[in-house]
Amino acid sequence: MKVYVSGLYCGGNPQPGVGIVRSLRQAFPNATLVGVEYSNRVSGIHWDDLDDLWIQRPWDELDLESYGERVRQALDEGGLWISGSDLEAMWLADLFPNGHRNLLAPPLAALKRITKPTVEAASGLPVKIPPYISTEHSDWDLHAFCREHNWRVWLKGPYYDAARTPTWDSFAAARNALTKVWSTERLFLQSHVSGYEESVMLAAYKGELLGAVSMRKREITPEGKTWAGDISEVPEEFMAPLRRMVKELAWTGGGELEMVRDASNQLWLLEMNPRFPAWVHGATIAGHNLPALLVQGATGAMPKPSVAHGQEFTRVVLEVPVRGDYPLPPLPEPFAGAIGHSMKHPSGLTSLAKKLHKANPDLLEVVVEEDGPDGLPAIPDSFVADIDSYDFARVQTPQFLFMDQTASGLFKRAADRAHRLSTNEVQVVSGYSIKTNPDERLIKLALDNGFYAECISLLEVQKALEVGFRPDQVILNGPAKWWPEGLMPKERMHAFFCDSIADLERTLTAMEAGEMSSRHVGIRIRTPNVVSRFGIPLDSPGTFRKLVEAVKRLPADTAFGVHFHMASDRIGVSQWWHLFESMLKWCRSIEKLTGRTIEVLDMGGGWFPDDWHSDDESKFAKAVGTVKAMLPGVRQIVSEPGKAMAQPSMALAMRILEIQEHEDDSIEAVVDASIAELPMYFFYPHRMLRKCSETGELQPIGRGKTNLMGRLCMEHDIVAANVQLPEGSKAGDLLIFCDAGGYDRSMSYVFGRG
Amino acid sequence: MYLAAAELRLDLLEREDSLPLASERWQHFPYSCFSHHEAACCEVAREWIIANDFAQLNGGDLKTGPRWLRQKYEWGPSSWPMHWCDVVERDVIDCGAHAALAHEAFAARGVTAFRAQFVQKYSADATVQWRKKWGDEEVSDHWLTDDAIYHEGNALLVGDDEVKLWDASAGWWINARQAGGGYGSLVAVRIFADGQWGGGDGFRWGDHRIKPNQWHQL
Ligand SMILES: [Zn+2]
Numbered sequence: 001m002k003v004y005v006s007g008l009y010c011g012g013n014p015q016p017g018v019g020i021v022r023s024l025r026q027a028f029p030n031a032t033l034v035g036v037e038y039s040n041r042v043s044g045i046h047w048d049d050l051d052d053l054w055i056q057r058p059w060d061e062l063d064l065e066s067y068g069e070r071v072r073q074a075l076d077e078g079g080l081w082i083s084g085s086d087l088e089a090m091w092l093a094d095l096f097p098n099g100h101r102n103l104l105a106p107p108l109a110a111l112k113r114i115t116k117p118t119v120e121a122a123s124g125l126p127v128k129i130p131p132y133i134s135t136e137h138s139d140w141d142l143h144a145f146c147r148e149h150n151w152r153v154w155l156k157g158p159y160y161d162a163a164r165t166p167t168w169d170s171f172a173a174a175r176n177a178l179t180k181v182w183s184t185e186r187l188f189l190q191s192h193v194s195g196y197e198e199s200v201m202l203a204a205y206k207g208e209l210l211g212a213v214s215m216r217k218r219e220i221t222p223e224g225k226t227w228a229g230d231i232s233e234v235p236e237e238f239m240a241p242l243r244r245m246v247k248e249l250a251w252t253g254g255g256e257l258e259m260v261r262d263a264s265n266q267l268w269l270l271e272m273n274p275r276f277p278a279w280v281h282g283a284t285i286a287g288h289n290l291p292a293l294l295v296q297g298a299t300g301a302m303p304k305p306s307v308a309h310g311q312e313f314t315r316v317v318l319e320v321p322v323r324g325d326y327p328l329p330p331l332p333e334p335f336a337g338a339i340g341h342s343m344k345h346p347s348g349l350t351s352l353a354k355k356l357h358k359a360n361p362d363l364l365e366v367v368v369e370e371d372g373p374d375g376l377p378a379i380p381d382s383f384v385a386d387i388d389s390y391d392f393a394r395v396q397t398p399q400f401l402f403m404d405q406t407a408s409g410l411f412k413r414a415a416d417r418a419h420r421l422s423t424n425e426v427q428v429v430s431g432y433s434i435k436t437n438p439d440e441r442l443i444k445l446a447l448d449n450g451f452y453a454e455c456i457s458l459l460e461v462q463k464a465l466e467v468g469f470r471p472d473q474v475i476l477n478g479p480a481k482w483w484p485e486g487l488m489p490k491e492r493m494h495a496f497f498c499d500s501i502a503d504l505e506r507t508l509t510a511m512e513a514g515e516m517s518s519r520h521v522g523i524r525i526r527t528p529n530v531v532s533r534f535g536i537p538l539d540s541p542g543t544f545r546k547l548v549e550a551v552k553r554l555p556a557d558t559a560f561g562v563h564f565h566m567a568s569d570r571i572g573v574s575q576w577w578h579l580f581e582s583m584l585k586w587c588r589s590i591e592k593l594t595g596r597t598i599e600v601l602d603m604g605g606g607w608f609p610d611d612w613h614s615d616d617e618s619k620f621a622k623a624v625g626t627v628k629a630m631l632p633g634v635r636q637i638v639s640e641p642g643k644a645m646a647q648p649s650m651a652l653a654m655r656i657l658e659i660q661e662h663e664d665d666s667i668e669a670v671v672d673a674s675i676a677e678l679p680m681y682f683f684y685p686h687r688m689l690r691k692c693s694e695t696g697e698l699q700p701i702g703r704g705k706t707n708l709m710g711r712l713c714m715e716h717d718i719v720a721a722n723v724q725l726p727e728g729s730k731a732g733d734l735l736i737f738c739d740a741g742g743y744d745r746s747m748s749y750v751f752g753r754g
Numbered sequence: 755m756y757l758a759a760a761e762l763r764l765d766l767l768e769r770e771d772s773l774p775l776a777s778e779r780w781q782h783f784p785y786s787c788f789s790h791h792e793a794a795c796c797e798v799a800r801e802w803i804i805a806n807d808f809a810q811l812n813g814g815d816l817k818t819g820p821r822w823l824r825q826k827y828e829w830g831p832s833s834w835p836m837h838w839c840d841v842v843e844r845d846v847i848d849c850g851a852h853a854a855l856a857h858e859a860f861a862a863r864g865v866t867a868f869r870a871q872f873v874q875k876y877s878a879d880a881t882v883q884w885r886k887k888w889g890d891e892e893v894s895d896h897w898l899t900d901d902a903i904y905h906e907g908n909a910l911l912v913g914d915d916e917v918k919l920w921d922a923s924a925g926w927w928i929n930a931r932q933a934g935g936g937y938g939s940l941v942a943v944r945i946f947a948d949g950q951w952g953g954g955d956g957f958r959w960g961d962h963r964i965k966p967n968q969w970h971q972l
Contacts, residue, residue, distance in 0.1 A: 150813065194814060194815075529809050541799050577813075582805070
């Protein structure tokens with residue numbers, strides 16, 4: 001008996017080849033085991049159990065057609081083939097679409113049904129699939145997915161590779177890198193599942209399940225790979241549907257289902273691999289020799305009985321002698337002036353991915369969606385109306401455009417919602433955070449719609465008063481409330497939130513001296529586990545005790561309040577609601593310990609407009625109900641939507657100055673705007689439009705190979721990367737970046753204008 | 755309620771090795787409880803533990819073990835009795851204090867948890883080290899024998915009658931595989947719970963059925 005085994009890589013993320021070989025040797029001492037590899041740098045080729053080696057040139061050099069013929073010959077001559085590499089298994093499936101009696105790998109039709117992330121074939125198993133989205137959706141939608149899943153997301157490649165992308169700029173960088181490596185734009189974002197990892201390994205021949213075993217990871221490497229594990233039988237409630245699945249797929253060969261078990265005992269399927277896992281020999285040690293079962297199933301040869309040496313296994317590092325006929329190749333020199341040897345995977349697997357993709361683009365596509373997304377963001381009607389109201393012949397670019405109808409609509413919507421959520425006992429109001437955009441038109445809209453003015457400095461207070469707010473409609477918070485000196489209103493303000501205990505002491509002193517007056521005096525709290533420089537920390541029993549003592553000193557005739565602020569778009573939507581609940585628990589403790597009733601609750605902010613203005617009002621209604629239940633003394637809830645009001649209310653118009661086409665198909669278009677007008681470019685995507693110079697039509701801009709370079713002579717002045725300008729775009733064309741009315745506008749700076 | 759007096763309840767026999775089961779030494783030994791000054795000092799401390807536990811959950815599952823407690827408080831010798839206002843200020847607390855804090859956290863989250871006592875097997879080398887460390891701090895080493903130790907933790911209900919065992923001072927769930935003997939293994943467990951669990955058969959943990967309020971040998 002001759003068995004070819006591939007996938008002998010033994011680095012930190014090892015392939016299963018050596019484990020398969022060890023298991024086969026144990027079961028069939030006289031079999032001829034041939035190691036197949038595509039690089040002499042792969043250390044597994046030196047494993048002593050291998051009788052022979054078949055070393056090929058790396059995949060990037062290999063002529064697949066002639067190599068395919070030689071593999072066919074080897075199989076025809078009676079050799080069995082067990083693949084230890086996903087990509088090689090795909091190539092073999094492509095080469096033998098209907099299988100080969102000696103090829104112990106799954107058929108093409110089966111592979112198509114286990115593609116990530118849906119793993120459609122596994123729908124009968126007691127597992128769930130973590131939520132995901134294809135990166136073919138617009139950046140606007142991808143950002144929404146990340147917010148929805150609290151930025152605990154992974155960007156995954158079609159075959160291997162996954163990158164944690166906790167921020168928008170890290171996502172953009174990882175997307176560029178993965179796209180390049182795997183030469184496909186078809187990646188997907190998937191929500192993280194927290195829990196313990198476990199796997200089921202199986203062996204099957206022509207749809208008959210020969211054996212399966214369960215493994216829980218007990219030690220993991222820094223990359224999250226198995227270092228030790230325990231083995232157990234697969235429970236019948238998993239085994240029965242697994243048997244059906246294997247039959248439906250007509251599966252042949254090894255396989256692995258990689259899963260996570262969460263704290264509520266739910267299993268989440270991450271992926272199914274078309275080969276044995278690297279820990280395959282760990283199961284053999286525990287008496288489950290699946291490679292032997294596979295060979296037995298295919299040939300009828302009787303293996304030596306398996307002996308269980310225990311139900312747990314672990315790994316050690318072993319030095320083995322290098323074979324004389326395969327001396328070690330030299331180590332490449334570090335690039336001049338660089339750190340490290342910068343080595344790629346030695347067998348050139350990414351080249352195989354490229355070749356497979358080129359030869360057969362549909363071979364294994366991830367996330368096949370009916371009516372696939374066009375990658376273009378939806379543009380609200382009010383945006384179009386607002387933009388169309390401008391006579392661009394008279395607009396000197398770059399220029400911020402006030403989106404009149406959009407802004408009025410948003411403020412009215414917020415006011416209506418606050419009204420609907422209010423009851424006789426608890427009034428819900430909105431606060432407009434002046435700092436998000438101090439444009440007088442927006443402040444006026446806030447005033448007209450019954451908002452309070454949320455200020456962080458006395459200059460902002462002055463501005464609010466100038467626009468028409470009364471002092472008793474002003475809420476002051478932040479660490480710079482007393483700046484600049486001499487501008488503190490003498491009239492009674494609505495609420496005054498202290499940022500530290502020292503701030504609270506100072507406020508009490510100032511009130512006693514008649515230097516200021518506020519109907520509510522409160523504290524801003526910083527709940528633990530949140531990175532923030534604002535508010536009074538609660539992260540130690542000592543700080544909490546000091547806070548309790550300080551609040552007790554508040555004069556009895558001053559109403560007490562609590563302010564809580566955390567950017568929801570940064571931490572994610574459900575995480576924000578968790579913090580909200582956490583904050584209420586702190587409030588309840590503070591009430592209990594100080595004997596003071598919280599009368600006003602001010603909660604912000606940093607909401608991404610779509611999350612705030614979502615039609616689903618149930619979360620907000622539920623929140624009001626929770627406040628009532630937990631803090632029955634609260635009379636007013638001030639909700640501060642932050643940039644949710646300002647961000648959509650302005651757009652930035654710019655013109656193309658020049659378009660340069662490069663040899664590699666990439667395009668650089670220089671525009672007259674810059675990151676000085678779009679300082680938030682790295683933090684969230686903007687919906688972009690081109691105004692067609694012929695028809696005047698507004699055309700949404702999707703992803704492509706064009707970089708929009710700003711006018712500044714600064715290396716990082718790229719206002720948009722990897723976009724697709726509509727056909728016919730040329731110098732002089734007008735581009736409009738929507739969603740630029742928040743911090744883009746308020747933090748924009750004067751630069752490069754002479 | 756951990757009383758210094760509790761140690762008097764140890765069934766100290768003439769020769770310890772004549773005990774057929776290691777757990778018999780702790781037959782009448784109560785699990786550890788904090789004292790309360792019945793004043794603001796202790797109440798602030800208790801509220802802080804509860805509110806902070808929820809904050810540390812980070813939106814995760816309510817049945818996640820409160821690992822942050824082990825992160826904040828090292829495991830080591832502590833003198834008893836211990837008051838709430840005292841425990842939160844310490845850097846090092848023993849397993850009884852860890853289990854008591856974890857229990858408070860679980861209860862405040864609204865999940866069902868029980869106090870649990872463990873007997874674990876280690877080695878004479880390990881117990882000699884611990885005896886020295888506890889002795890240096892002038893803290894009782896009643897929890898050590900030759901190679902077995904008394905330990906405290908929690909049992910969290912995860913199904914109708916299934917429990918997971920939380921080792922609060924290690925910050926992990928005890929794996930049922932660790933009940934098979936050997937270094938660090940669980941030899942016996944006692945779960946304090948009222949009621950008829952598992953139709954009278956007790957809690958399910960791995961392949962075991964554990965009747966409440968009595969030492970169960972594994
Ligand atoms: Zn006290």
